[in-house]
Amino acid sequence: MAISLSGETRLFPVVGDPIAQVKSPALLSALMADRARDAIVPPVHVAPADLAPVIGAFGMLRNLDGVLVTVPHKIAAFSLCSRVTDRARFAGSVNVMRKAAGGWLGDNTDGQGFVNGIELAGQSVADKKVLLVGCGGAGSAIALEFMIGGAAQLALHDIDQARRDRVIDALSWRFPGKVVTGGTDPSGFDIIANATPMGMQPGDPLPVDVAGLSSGQFVACVITKPENSPLVEAARQRGCRTMNGLGMFMAQADILADFLLFSDKTARED
């Protein structure tokens, strides 16, 4: 369905800096039109120093119901929420906020989008052995979601060992014995996931040793530019099934629309 505008259009802006690269204005506006909602996702370019007053003003706009948050605002936006979901609290950041009584309810759907995208690509997560490289904001959210999804074992790798250990400790409290230290050898894992930016720049090293990949494994990557990262390309050459960053984005679009349009049944508000 085509995007249209009227005096009754509801607003769900996406805030970022820069903003020109974001895909949500086109894709999420179209998704809301598909759902027969008179609603759009306008891009909003706001610098970090201006985020708090801009979100404050958004709170005053009576036809604005929610905000999507992208780089570099996800951590700052967390602190502007009056309530957050478990997922957002674990990540320490939000990528979406909606108006709630007395303020903003924040959520972080980055992990859900990644894991839902893998399942939509036909790869179940339950009872699988997973290697995840990258324990930053996206990586820690994805790690939580692999465990919620029932992974049998999750091995984590990050060049920042302290950061890796913090995520292992945080998850082990809830999933004892299942979250362990990993490396760059993908042998023996069912699912190999990259949550680092390695592959965005030409000449980047690969996040795992792709010589250890073989058909039957599933490889997933957060990178959207290039559309297929060198890791995804190498995995396909070795016969692996894959999910690229667009797969994550498309799976996440539905989750975001559910949350923004109040049709979400699973978000835990606490």
Place this chain on the structure above:
Amino acid sequence: MAISLSGETRLFPVVGDPIAQVKSPALLSALMADRARDAIVPPVHVAPADLAPVIGAFGMLRNLDGVLVTVPHKIAAFSLCSRVTDRARFAGSVNVMRKAAGGWLGDNTDGQGFVNGIELAGQSVADKKVLLVGCGGAGSAIALEFMIGGAAQLALHDIDQARRDRVIDALSWRFPGKVVTGGTDPSGFDIIANATPMGMQPGDPLPVDVAGLSSGQFVACVITKPENSPLVEAARQRGCRTMNGLGMFMAQADILADFLLFSDKTARED
């Protein structure tokens, strides 16, 4: 051309309270698409008490270039501009603002839209005798524009005589001897214009004595709901040519787009 959204879309919101009735999101967004601009006019519902902080936040948004202003914010928005055009200063209100060095440049295009609409309908204004009923915000802007357009004589009527006399005095300083007191009898005028809300509610009295209308006269009206006011209907029955509020709105859309997109050649900044 269809409206689309991307990360590079520029924003020109329209602020009002209420907002559901505004036509500019649909019509001006389509006009910008016709001009091959990646730009939209989202509706923004903001209460009077929140206007100043919201406009302040708009100043921080780096992909927002201008703002359309509708009821009840036109006078308050004037005071938020760092510079205004002659037309806006005469009206004491703005219906459009764009970012300028150090603040906002405000303009008021209500009068231009009305008079351009009359000319686009085939009725010249130069050297004509004009009766204008209503000397409020829109009426005074329209009065100025009739005189800029070269009307031979402009007769003004308003039930608030002090308000009428203030407009006559203000215009007479610039156009001596041409702006006079009028009444409700349209006889002898080339153009009869209504800038009052009379005709929006069932049972409203007509702004002029329509028994005095005859073919050869041109009747113009600011009212958009109903699309053709009782005055316009009565004028058509008597063989007059007419312009309704939509004609004003469509003529104004081009003027507003010119101003917002910086392609305006005539706005005097001072």
